[in-house]
Amino acid sequence: MSAVPLHQRIRDEIEGLVRSGAWAPGHRVPFESELMAQYGCSRMTVNKAMSALAEAGLIVRRRRAGSFVARPKVHSTVLDIPDIQAEITARGETYAFRLLAAERRPADSDDGDEVELAGEGDLVALRGLHIAGGRPFALEDRLISLAAVPEAAAADFAAEPPGAWLLHHVPWTEAESRISAVGAEPAIAELLALDPGAALLAVERRTWRAGAPVTRVRQLFPGEAYDLVARFGPAR
Amino acid sequence: MSAVPLHQRIRDEIEGLVRSGAWAPGHRVPFESELMAQYGCSRMTVNKAMSALAEAGLIVRRRRAGSFVARPKVHSTVLDIPDIQAEITARGETYAFRLLAAERRPADSDDGDEVELAGEGDLVALRGLHIAGGRPFALEDRLISLAAVPEAAAADFAAEPPGAWLLHHVPWTEAESRISAVGAEPAIAELLALDPGAALLAVERRTWRAGAPVTRVRQLFPGEAYDLVARFGPAR
């Protein structure tokens, strides 16, 4: 006995295929008529599942053409600062990213967090500086799990900053952010061209895809120069 | 010609009644049979509207009993730090709120922001200190619009902190938060028992209800003592 209704099951299965990446953005979802045959049910039942997925933003429906996995909008996850580059250029400032260090290494076995992120594979460890209008804007330390994103081994993060690269290559992630304020340590103050002890906004974000950890990043912003904005309101 | 489909119109009208507060949490929504009669349509159409509202969390549906306006969950709006008191007690620490100043006054006509918040009425201006485990936890400066919330004139904010009071009296709000880091000025450092210049996490939040501004608050947290956590993921 399936306690879950059929329309929910259809919805869940498709959602799983999208979120896991098995169906990439742009992939065509089966027509309602195909799903009717596959699940042996009426069109209204399929339609209920698909309408819900469309409302949730996971798929896009086009008459006559069919339904397709949506390409996630950059700002769909509020406050994710998904793409610092996009934010800065949107403000009309010039943007640059300076890669300070990059290495491929196994997880530090003393750091349970790194071990969990790495899984069976190695990590890519990056440090870089986001520069807006010629001035340091944010310092970023990032770890990427090669188990989750093997393509990251070959990516050129000097050409495309890691945040943007991940955004383009790994859609449909979930994230948890921790935000706090810290005083700038001398070495960091120098990188950001600030006085030691200046207030910094620290954002640490962990990202998963279909339950598997993908990346962990810590970004430090000069506190008074940057406002993180988050909006909460009606879905539409 | 109504370009909007009927199920959407039903949905919008009920959503408006809920968000505006015309129907308070707990209020019984008409039965599907009543709405069928009111809109002259079939049950499936009404059901589609109601199911969507239920999924969005605006109403709660109970078989045999009917549908009711939901009471918003404290953590429905992520990162709203909706209730500092609730957060602290959830961590097992003792909580106290010390009201430092409270006055009723008209808006400062030089401050366009205050004028917009006040509308036709006065403002309540509050300053208070949140105390966790006997130590200062956050300094809060708040303005409440009496035009939007007349009951606030009579509320005792020494007994119930303004954040919690608003949460209980004004449901279904939308908010925008700006988060930054600042160094503590001497007067503020003293209130929070910190050294001058210490890094503070500054959260400024504006809140609306059905488009009308309700309150504006600025909270300062000792940066290293507090993490703001925000989660972004699957709706369910």
Place this chain on the structure above:
DNA sequence: CTCGCGAATATGTCTATACATATTGAACCG
């Protein structure tokens, strides 16, 4: 008066059908 049981009722799910509407691809014509 209390407990248990059955009837009433509102929602939950699903079907089969119908027509509307946007969009595409192909046939057709200048």
Place this chain on the structure above:
DNA sequence: CGGTTCAATATGTATAGACATATTCGCGAG
């Protein structure tokens, strides 16, 4: 060859009916 028209198609909306299921209410037995 380029543009227009038109029919095919997939989704969008809506209906009427059916049965399932949870919950409540009231009645009757103890």
